[in-house]
Amino acid sequence: MGRRDFLRNLAITSGAITFGGSLLAACGGSTETESGGLSIGTPQNPIKLPVTTDAIADGLPNESGTLEILNWADYQNPDSIAIFEEKFGCKVVTSIYDTEEAAIAKLRNGTFKPDLILGMTDTGLAKLVAADLLQPLNKSYIPNFGNVISGLQNPYYDLESQYTVPYFIYGNGIGYRTDRIDKNAFAGNGYDTLWDPQFSGKLALLDSYRDTLAMAMFRAGNFDANTTDAAVITKAGDDLVALREATNPKVDILAYQELPAGNRDINFTWSGDLFTALQYLPEGVKPDVLGFWYPDKTIAKNDFMCVTKAAKAPVLAHQLINFLSDTDNALLNREYVGYQPALESITVDLLISSGTIPESLVDALVTPEKYDAGIAQVSLEPQADALWLEQWTRFTAG
Amino acid sequence: MLFGSNSGRVSPQDKLKKSPRLWAGFAFPGTIWLIALFALPFYAVACIAFGTIDPIFRDAVPQWNPLSWDFTQARQVLTSLATGPLRGVGLRTIVYVFCAMTLCFVVGFPIAYFLARHAGKRKMMLLVLIIVPFWVNYLMRMLAWVNLLSVDGLFTRFMRIFGINYNWLDGSPITVTLGLVYGYIPFLILPLFATLDRLDWRLIDAARDLGANSRQAFRLVTLPMSRAGLVAAGVLIALPMFGDYYTNDLLSRSPSTEMIGNQIDFFLNASSQPQNGALLVLTLSLFLLLLMSFYLRSTRQQSRQVTR
């Protein structure tokens, strides 16, 4: 092919791309607005989610090739994955997300095309279902589903667990360095420590607008983590701005690395991060430098695994869900991730007796009592969501 | 390279100019490419920016017909930039870029000047050493500093010897500004050097001979002669700095050092509000267009003044 032909072909191709794309856009422009509304389950009003496709058939062979996971960073044990790869003769690759909203936006616009999503929670589930991104599960591939904590086998956000299988459980609270902050600092209103200027520059909050705004609400005595009350939401925004001015916080999800490294003293975070943090301790630093204040009234919840509708390897995705729901595999997975697997057999006592959890972190374990007392955090209706995001932007825009 | 191409005035190319269709044919594929993938995307951004919002996902719905563009959200974002929460971000971006640029000039100009005027035999070697960071990946250079500045990093420990116990990576505007300087200064030194290297130093010597002291010679001769190059080099680093978000993200990650690029990244990539992101992209582009037109005007004046 001569140079000229090549150039001509290139011209034709680039022209065709432009033209074809505009056609596509012209035809498909209106589909996005058609959804009818969000299906949101709450503990008071549990919901059976709408289903638009059938689950995969029973007894299909495992796909050969690649399984693509979408997950938080450091939220699966590479060793567990290696065992799975060997057992099922496949390759597993993982894409990373930092926030649920970003993950959903990117799933919708096609940036992410995973088979399996790990670690999503019910604050994002309604949107995932409304965007028709998930496929119902075929439990015949997941015999280990029976291992799941019995109270979570029929959760309010997804009755009959049509789409989801619980992965880990955790509660929201404050991780801190016991060598720099005394436990008694959290007597009184423990949240006030986050507003304490003496921790300026050594303090961080979760990069999760739902969790962090709710934290500000709890501090002010409002314990509805799904409020639609504009005044309450604005107050939380005001308080966070005050926090920002007092303590110049970081906003990220790196507590599990930065606390053990000693780069910060105090971090509003998920309880499980403290257990992840144990393996990031520099050599020679004792594990009991890590502490966690678990508030009496706070969010306690689970995240889950779900299979995407567009999955190219749905059988493998089911197999991995089943694999991770096996007690031994879940324990191995936990060794790296740190979080508590949502399995009935993995009790708090079992974890304490394993000897890996320092005395100072026993408080960070989510007991069944704490779990039941936890405040639920569910998807928001779009109007309310906009109010929350508006306040969050006010805070993060500095 | 931006500066080597003051094209145009070449020897008459009569014969070549006789085949306009051939040359247009040469330019055609690239032109189509740029129309499709450079110009058209701006239209797409505008269609998102002035479109509507999906009620369920709060996602933008593009409005392809410019006649029905909706400017409510644009007004909100502009208000926010003028008086609301985004105002701090905008001002901070300008301040950081201004400080970083000033520092770049303060450090970069003497270096370029020395290279062009006094380096002598060592010129080649020094030039190579100065070009090296140009070829080291930007993120690698930031990674290097993150290592040095962390709590047990070498630099932090070194500073502790002098009793300075500063937490560099905890949302410090100083770190961010210095990070920008470190990142972009190679892109300033090279074009500056190219400009100064082409100067006719005999003019400066003449000025000295005619009684000007070194400061006067610098102010009255060197500076005016190199002004176009200075401005161009400034523009060359200012433009990417205005759109920078990764330096900030790596060195600070705190709301109190958030720049406009971070907000664009946040709205487009980390949150489900692409409309705001698109509006900020448009605003930033317009702002930079203004800067550019200032630059173009000043270079045009310059080329009228200087006759070579």
Next chain:
Amino acid sequence: MTAQRSTSRLALIIWGYIIWSLVPVVIAIIFSFNDGRSRTVWQGFSLRWWWQDPNLSVLQNAEMRNAIFNSLVLAVATLLIVTPLGIALAIGSQRMHGRSANFVQGLTSAPLITPEIVVGSALLITFTRLLTAVPLGFVAQLLGNVTFSLASVVVIVRARLVSIGASFEEAARDLGATRWQALRFVLFPMLWPSVMASLVVVFATVIDDFVITSFLSAGVSSETVPLRIYSSVRGGATPALNALATLLVIISFTALILGLFALSTWRKRNGERGGLRAASPM
């Protein structure tokens, strides 16, 4: 006397600058050989993070290897498209005249003065809303990088065209060559240095590109080395990350040195303005 003093002060600045600009990078490279997990505290020399560790070292970790592979493929693919496209555009835009020439030249230089984040986000919006036939990931990254680097190829090649001038081609035409022959046997060979220069510059730009590649990426399948570095710089990444970044530097410099080498061989073979001589053996 004073002049000398100020000169030595300038020399001090320049050496200070060189130390400031290079030492951190050198230290980061050294730490890729650290025996411990730390990227800040030296614990002895080892090649653990380069290849000894079976899972985490840069040459054995599947994701890091994947990132290196993706970076190289993206850079080479971009080169294959952008070089012919850019050369043609440079020749065409330099020789066109009139209003259309102004338009083409304006369009060509516009990407040079547009921040990457603007190009990246505009293309992201375009590929997800308008040209939806283009999937995010490799294809989108390729189109984006070609668009962004096209301008630099044009600038480099055009500078060369200007310095060559029209006389060689005219001479060829006078001697009876057709227009196409004049291009093929006279102009193209003379363009080699600029082509080489653009190859090197574009390769380095794309290998190092973060913003556009990141905006247009689709998860791990299209993760390049800079993306990998970015996502793991903060926090507990191991010295393998330093090793990965070092590899990137090595790749860039190899490209640079190869380019310079090719250029100097070309110069040696063809003399200063050896276009005609270069054409003769063909």
